[in-house]
Amino acid sequence: MIVAVNGKALKTMEDLIADVESRTPGQSIDVTVLRKGKKKTLKVYLAEAPKGK
DSSP states (O other): OEEEETTEEOSSHHHHHHHHHTSOTTOEEEEEEEETTEEEEEEEEOOOOOTTO
16 A cells, blocks of 8 residues: 655555656655565556556
């Protein structure tokens, strides 16, 4: 489960969508996930959505 982006806690899926949509392809973000009760931060590089999606 994604719990934060760039250190900012997410309350809803819409928070995640709004954050990603405010950025441009090629930028990176730090995504914090909760796996098996432990938080882990991953660097994610954004790409353009495939055409037709």
